[in-house]
Amino acid sequence: MHDRSLEVRVWVAALSFQSELYVRLNRALMGECGLTLAKYDFLAQIYGLDDGLTLGELTRKLKVTGGNVTGLGKRLVADGLVTREASPTDRRSFIARITQKGSEAFEAARAYHDSLVDDWLGESVPEGSLETTLASLEMLRTALGRKGKANGK
Numbered sequence: 133m134h135d136r137s138l139e140v141r142v143w144v145a146a147l148s149f150q151s152e153l154y155v156r157l158n159r160a161l162m163g164e165c166g167l168t169l170a171k172y173d174f175l176a177q178i179y180g181l182d183d184g185l186t187l188g189e190l191t192r193k194l195k196v197t198g199g200n201v202t203g204l205g206k207r208l209v210a211d212g213l214v215t216r217e218a219s220p221t222d223r224r225s226f227i228a229r230i231t232q233k234g235s236e237a238f239e240a241a242r243a244y245h246d247s248l249v250d251d252w253l254g255e256s257v258p259e260g261s262l263e264t265t266l267a268s269l270e271m272l273r274t275a276l277g278r279k280g281k282a283n284g285k
Contacts, residue, residue, distance in 0.1 A: 142272070153249075160248055165241040172245065174204050175213065175230060175238040184229035186219060213237055 134141060158169040167175075177193050178184050185193070191201045205228050208214035213234030219225040230238065253262065 161241055164244055167241050170204055172241050178228055178230045179238050184227045186225045186227055
């Protein structure tokens with residue numbers, strides 16, 4: 133018998149899954165590609181964008197604090213994977229753009245990342261179950277979005 137609601141148990145299971153996958157991917161990407169998952173996520177947001185993104189836009193997309201994005205951006209600049217330039221329209225804002233070296237590093241890391249996830253999940257979980265899980269997660273996200281808007285949150 134469970135002392136918590138099904139909804140809470142789903143939330144805890146999703147968090148546990150995300151946490152374990154994050155730790156495994158972070159360790160693997162760092163070992164194979166020299167990129168933390170945080171750096172990978174940063175690069176993923178600006179990959180293929182000629183105009184780059186402001187650090188404020190990156191903060192919203194990555195759902196982390198501005199300080200985290202600033203520090204991460206500085207490390208990526210030092211690694212030669214990103215450039216950081218003052219915005220021509222707002223002197224207080226900076227634009228991050230991926231370099232050629234950054235694009236190459238991201239492409240290699242993405243291929244490795246995807247092969248790991250495919251291997252870890254694809255061999256042990258039937259495709260139909262993955263499709264059902266994806267549909268369920270999308271339904272939960274949609275429901276949460278509707279509930280948040282209805283409550284003004």
